[in-house]
Amino acid sequence: MRTTNRDAHVDRSVARELFIWQLALLLILILGAGAAAVLDARRDADELTRQKVIAVTESVARMTSTAAAIDSSDPTAVLQPQTESIRQATGMDFIVVMAPDRTRFTHTDVTRIGGLFTGNIDRALAGETFTETYPGTLGPSIRAVAPVRGPGGTIIGLVSAGVTQAKVSAIVLSTLPAIGLAVGTALLLAFVGAIALERRLRRRTLGLSFSDLRALYEQREAVLHAIGEGLLVFDTHGSAEIVNDEARRLLSLPAGPVTRADLPASLQTAEGQVLTDETHVTADRVLVVNEQPVRWGNRTVGTVMTLRDRTELQRVSGELSSVTQFAESLRSRAHEADNRLHTVVTMVELGRSAEAVDFATAELAVSQHLIDRLMSTVAEPALAALLLGKISQARDHGVELTVTEESMLDDPATVALTQGELITLVGNLVDNAIDAARPTSSRNEGEEGPGATNPASRADLPGWVEVTVRGSESELMVIVADSGPGMSADAFDQARTRGYSTKSGERGLGLALVWQVITAHGGSITAENTYGSVITAVIPAHQSAQARR
Incomplete structure (x- = not known):
């Protein structure tokens, strides 16, 4: 959004402000160049005039007729017509022939003949030809003075020729139209180019001012960081x-x-x-x-x-899911316990006390045996509790979960993972296996994904999951097998990094979270379909030692 301000300078668009500054700069440069051209023309005119007056002065001074006339009884009668003819032919304003004592023999103004020459002659009397700018009788002029030598090389007179500065200025003025035309053309082109550039910038900057662009940049940076x-x-x-x-x-x-x-x-x-x-x-x-x-x-x-x-959200969602599953399991167990209690009470009322005791303790013995076996093979209490809970959860979904006899984790210190990472690894692998092994009759319609077997062929088949956890001095190995259809290699690779589920319209993160734990500890995970869908995760034990140092 463009802001407004009472200050017109602040509101001026970038394009307009650049146009004004560019035009001002071009005016200064072009007019400066024009002035420099005029000064250069004046300098060139002065230099050309000096060269010309020197050439005319030396030519007159070296003429034999000039020396002869000076030695004659009436130098003016011979030299005046001659010098005037030369002056008119060469464009000089004056040509003066004089005696060494400054007495004029010739002059453009005949009334000044016989008078004394005004100007410097010392260098000419010394035998040198020189130029100077001097305010003479005809006004400021550029003049040259040269010696006239007689027989034997003696200086018998002097010649001075010159052009007034007014005439030089007139020559310079004659060049001004061409300079003015060049300057005017440059100004016109600069103005047209500046207008074209201003319009292009206006389109590209949307007519915004510098303050608008600065505000947009500051807002953009603030938003990006916030x-x-x-x-x-x-x-x-x-x-x-x-x-x-x-x-x-x-x-x-x-x-x-x-x-x-x-x-x-x-x-x-x-x-x-x-x-x-x-x-x-x-x-x-x-x-x-x-x-x-x-x-x-x-x-x-x-x-x-x-x-x-989504890291924290995923953690909280996982905890909530675990609590929900635990609550459902407790509800199921409470319902089952209620039925068993009613059965025991009824049997006691019927006078079958012995059978009631046997019935009440049989299930407890089976559960205690399972607990004793898990605690003896899996010394990590949290993992043992997790597996016991998953056995109950699997039973609720019509899946038989067993912990194999090969499982052995008698020293949790050899495990490279923290307790939380171990629960994440085993829990997600088991959850995925239970979900994949569930009979199709217990699934919601449409949950079967690509690669699954024919639902009709599995509708009444019981599902099973086998879990093996082995720890040694070299590695921790977790193997989870299930009766599900498994995943293709591409689906497995995608599930590890992007989240994937064989359920239509859903995205699971179980394998992705497992892969996160495994890669953090330099482990590996593989999937194969042999006697069932088998996933094997291996964590090097040496990572544990490094973590504890």
Whole structure:
């Protein structure tokens, strides 16, 4: 929005202000050049006049008739007609022949013949020809004085020829029309060019003033640094022209220029694509990415990418999901416990006390056996509690979850992960497996995704999940197998970095969060379809030792 101001100078557009300054500068330069041309013409005229008067003076002084006339009884009678003829032929204003004592023999004004010459003659008496500007009887003039030598080289007289400065000025004035035409043409061209440039600048700057542009720039910088979303604007060559502070923070970008190659791998491969609220997982963050090309006319001039941090939201959502599942599990267990309690009470009322005791303790024995086995093989209490909860959760979804006999984690100190990272790794892998192994009859319509088997063939088949957790001095290995259809290699790679789900219209982050933990510790994850869909995650144990130092 353009602002207004009572000060016309402040409101003047950039184009208009540049036009005024440019025109003023051109006027100064062109008029200065014209003045310099006039001065140069005057200097050239003075120099040409000096050369001319010297040539005329020396020519008259060297004529033998001049020396002979000076030695005659009446020098004026011989020299006056001769010098006047030469003066008129050469354009001189005067030619004076004089005796060494300054007495004039000739002059343009005959009344001054016999009078004394006014001017300097000392250098000529010394045998030198020289020029000077002197205010003589005809006015200021440029004159030359040369000696006249008689037989034997003695100086018997002097010759002076000159041109008045008024005549020189008239010569200079005659050149002014050409100089004026050149200056006028330059001024006209400068004015037309300045107007054309002013109109072009006005279109390009939308008629904004310098204060408007400054306000827009300050507002732009303030917005870029204040907005809570990361913003990157790339040109067609992949170089970022704009990177705000939030984008550098979210992507851990260094200071200085940024290119596509500096972005996480999943965002590098997204160049040229249109992204709408797509989830990408970096080494330490979960980001929601939008990317759109910028078009001007019929061509693409760049790309705009925005980033929103979903890391904390994802953590809270995961915790909320866990609490919700736990609450549902408790509700189910409470309902089941209520049924069992009614059964025990009824059996006691019927006088079958022994059978009631056996019935009440049978389930407890099975649960206690499972707890004892998990605690003996998995020494990490949080992991054992997680697996117990997942067994109950899987049962609610019609899936049988078992922890294999090969599982052994007797020393949590060898685990490279923190307790939270271990829960994230195992919990998300198990959640994905339970969801994939659920019988189709327990799924909502439309949840089957690409690559799944025929729903009719799995409708009544019980699902199963097997979990193996093994820790050793060299590595931690987590293997989760399920009876689900599995994923293709492309889908698995996409799920690790961008979030993916085989459910139609949904995007899962389980594998992406798992991949985030694994890459942070230099581990690896693989997927294969053998006796079922099997995902294997391996974390080197030496990372743990480094983390604890």
